[in-house]
Amino acid sequence: MPRADDVEDQTRKARKHLATNLIVMRREKGWSQEDLALEAGLHRTFVAHVERGARNISLDNIERLAGVLGVETYELLVPFSGEK
């Protein structure tokens, strides 16, 4: 029986959705990772890790990224449809 602690090792779909949306939306603005990091007041390395799904980002920081990208926080977590 899987324990709740294993959940994050099983899927982490949310991290992947966030990573894809971040990359797509950042590029639409013509921003580098460093540009996005500067705008959001975060470290470039942190942003790079989030874009690889390697970091368990907090809600406040997701909201901060959404704010500078001009979208609602939940939009960063919607599965990427590929259309736009």
Added chain:
Amino acid sequence: MPRADDVEDQTRKARKHLATNLIVMRREKGWSQEDLALEAGLHRTFVAHVERGARNISLDNIERLAGVLGVETYELLVPFSGEK
């Protein structure tokens, strides 16, 4: 000029949306905070704090809560419409 560090003190809309959705969805299941915490493998106090918007929860834990509530992670952050 507001600094990025101030953003979390200004609005924290995302925390409020999450809190409202958690409470509504939990009650729809007839669960107490303790029930939800047990299902998600989290501490009851932690869930209580998140439902008050007093806690900066991580994405992995939001995903965990969404999983036991049977919704997609982003659905916990969509502004609550009041309809259902």
